[in-house]
Amino acid sequence: MRDIQILDTPLTTQSCHDAVADPAAGGIVVFVGVVRNETKGRKVVQLAFESYVPMALKEMGKIADTLSQKWGILNVAIHHRVGVLEIGEIPVIIAVSTPHRQAAFEACQYAIDTLKETVPIWKKEIFEDGTVWVSAHP
């Protein structure tokens, strides 16, 4: 089972955990991304996220395919939020259930690393004195 969503409302770990719960699971790994208050010593006020939603869902589906093929996971939930987020809010949650824990850790790490490389979602850091699109420039 896979639960892949892009939402403009607050994410909860409980809903991702519930989505991947499985009688055959021996472990569930949940990664929670959080908005941090600084970048390279500069104070961040907010993060603004936007997405090309249909393609983002498709790319996240490809990640789920790989988790099934490579780690034989039971279930995965990938929730990503869009809109303006405050410090401490949650932009992304990835939950993976597997029969044994090692596969869950590895699959979850692969999922968040790949999401950051391939899924068309962009974040803009909003500082007190300006804004920067993250990773846009070398």
Added chain:
Amino acid sequence: MKIKLIAFGIAKEIIGPAESDLEVKNSCNIGDLKRILIIQYHEFKKLQSIKFAINEDYQEDHFQIHEGDEVVIIPPVSGG
């Protein structure tokens, strides 16, 4: 032929509107479009990377664009 450009993130700020029409030659592929955009908007050259999607999939330089295609400009992604 006429194609539709759709821009997100910093690409939207570079081009102006999120959606715009562009007239290109009939044999235009993704690589050609990239060159056209870099000439027209120098800011694209400064980006870490610039990718393109048609039909919700990334397409490489040799991919042939067709009349009426919606080409999405994908600047460096930064989700998570």
